[in-house]
Amino acid sequence: MNNLVLKLTGILAVLLPVLGILFSMSLKTDFVIGKNVLSDLGADSRTENLFNYSLILGGILSIIYFLNEKSLFGDSRISKRFFLVGSLGLAMLGLFPVYDASYWYFQRVMHWFGGLLFFVGFPLGMFTLGISLKPTRFRKFSFYYAILTLLVPAVLIFNNNMSVLQFSVVALIINWFFLFVVRVFRHKSIV
Numbered sequence: 075m076n077n078l079v080l081k082l083t084g085i086l087a088v089l090l091p092v093l094g095i096l097f098s099m100s101l102k103t104d105f106v107i108g109k110n111v112l113s114d115l116g117a118d119s120r121t122e123n124l125f126n127y128s129l130i131l132g133g134i135l136s137i138i139y140f141l142n143e144k145s146l147f148g149d150s151r152i153s154k155r156f157f158l159v160g161s162l163g164l165a166m167l168g169l170f171p172v173y174d175a176s177y178w179y180f181q182r183v184m185h186w187f188g189g190l191l192f193f194v195g196f197p198l199g200m201f202t203l204g205i206s207l208k209p210t211r212f213r214k215f216s217f218y219y220a221i222l223t224l225l226v227p228a229v230l231i232f233n234n235n236m237s238v239l240q241f242s243v244v245a246l247i248i249n250w251f252f253l254f255v256v257r258v259f260r261h262k263s264i265v
Contacts, residue, residue, distance in 0.1 A: 075142045084143075087135035088251050091164065094128020095244075097121075112240050113185065116171035126168040133165025153206060156199030160247075163191025196247045222246055 075083075095112065098121035099105050105114065115125040140157045166188025170181050201221070 080139065080142050083135050084139040087132050087139050087161075088248060090128045090135065091132035092248055094125050094132070098125040098128075107241055112244065113167070113172055113189075116168065117173040122171060126171050129168030130165050133161050133163070133168065136161035136164060153199050153203035156195050156202060158195075159191050160195025160199055163188045163193070163195055167192060193243055196251075197243070200247075200250055 095115065098115040098118075101124070102115060102118050102121050115121045116129070137158060140154055140161060143154075166184060170184040170188060172182050172185045204218075
């Protein structure tokens, strides 16, 4: 795959889900951060297609990006695997939306499993990449983001508010991934 095409794939993998979430939030006027979870956007007739397809496409593009990126990870193949797991989880969240508690059991389990893959895969990928890189500013940056992504759920879980937890972790992951792709776009490699 052409290097420029690969880098653009990485940027689109970030932008599509972010824009899908933001546009869906603007279309669902009764959506309130702190009250609703992100999955509510995938279950509303006004926003379900936009939200779910943006997650599916973002997950697929992330998988393509991480499968084809050769020089980026150096010796850290485990990081690449965690990122692939997180990307699969992102696509699964869009493939298996949950409309209400009475919805088909398999659909709810697959949605929950996709969320688990996403919310565990990306932070662990960030963490393992951060500790495997040569001592650079990006290594510190990656490591601190990973620590934050792992600590935020631990702190917020006591708040018993899944909405705040989701938004906090998603914001950190999106921010890290976007900066990661921008850094890769500027340089041939981060290792």
